Amino acid sequence: MSMIVNSQERRMAEIAEKVEHGERLTLEDGVFLYETDDLLTIGQLANQVNLKKNGKKVYFVDNMSLYFTNVCEEHCAFCHFRRDEGEDGAYTLTPEQMFDYIDKHYHPNMREFHITGGHNPNVPFQYYVDCIKGLKQRYPNVTIKAHTAAEIEFFSRLSGLSYKEVLQTLMDAGLGTMPGGGAEILSERYRKKMHLVDKASTEAWLDVHRTAHQLGMKTHATMLFGSIETFEERIRHMMYLRELQDETGGFMVFIPNSVQPASVNASIKRRVSAFDNLKTIAISRLMLDNIQHVKAYFINLGTQLTQIALTFGASDAHGTIIQERISHAAGATSPEGMTRDELVWLIQGAGRIAVERDTFYNEIKVY
Secondary structure, three states, rough: HHHHHHHHHHHHHHHHHHHHOOOHHHHHHHHHHOOOOOOOHHHHHHHHHHHHOOOOEEEEEEEEOOOOEOOOOOOOOOOOOOOOOOOOOOOOOOHHHHHHHHHHHOOOOOOOOEEEEOOOOOOOHHHHHHHHHHHHHHHHOOOOEEEEEHHHHHHHHHHHOOOOHHHEEEEEEEEEEEEEOOOOOOOHHHHHHOOOOHHHHHHHHHHHHHHHHHOOOEEEEEEEOOOOOHHHHHHHHHHHHHHHHHHHHHEEEEEEOOOOOEEEEEHHHHHHHHHHHHHHHHHHHOOOOOOOOOOOHHHHOOOOHHHHHOOOOOOOOEEEEOOOOOHHHHHOOOOOOHHHHHHHHHHOOOOOOEEEEEOOEEEEOOO
């Protein structure tokens, strides 16, 4: 037994030395970090890396989540937000209907609209373009973060346009950046098991972001973990992102999100453990040496675990949101949104410096 322990300690020491000297971690390093139970050492290493990159600053944005439609042609195994056309609860809003919702919550200091939704084949691509255009004309000072790479791939099929043509059309309408969703786990084995075979493939997801970066757009990247994927698949996912970042430099932040149970009444055992959440945030910080920020998404983690994550490598706490729907449709028990004051308190309560930012990490105010 002592030989095994000593072997693990030596392996961890080797990784710690790599981190200290700024050497890139390998696939084998990442898998080892997942397999060891030494969470505190992993967290300390990630905290060390984050402090070198970002100091004690933790960022947030004053934003609002919007959902134009929940009608979707996909049947992802983990999604409880989608509906079929005509199904009870299905909706597709016009820009004017969305304005009514926004105007109830809008204030002049709002920086970002975060838009996600279904792959609705019952409306043309122009519908999505008009939604972006309408928002930008009515709220010209708000950055529009909209449409995942999976949605862009869907728009390409819907319209017959290339990824570049779809993205350029949306950018001309007012699109500022893309969220990171639709990646889930970048593994074709996983995507087949999770009924994602008709959704953007690993190659397509990466190619959409590559194309966006080539057009000058900065984007976000996510990972949805905690279901059927292996530790190796998680690390390979991070390495795909790291390789693309080496090529383009276009990712601003990585957001690891854990799978939510199907119901708020589901057994707590069905939720990804706090241990795994913190370990994944920390390992993400260590593996993704070329992405500036790792986000602790309070919708996914809850507020208290988010505070702890800020000393495990995270440098972003997301934003005010107003009313999040997708994770809560799947059983999230966190708040649907937070005020600016609540976010500042959350960050300062963790011994960090709260920094209000815009979408592109330009600092607005340091608290």
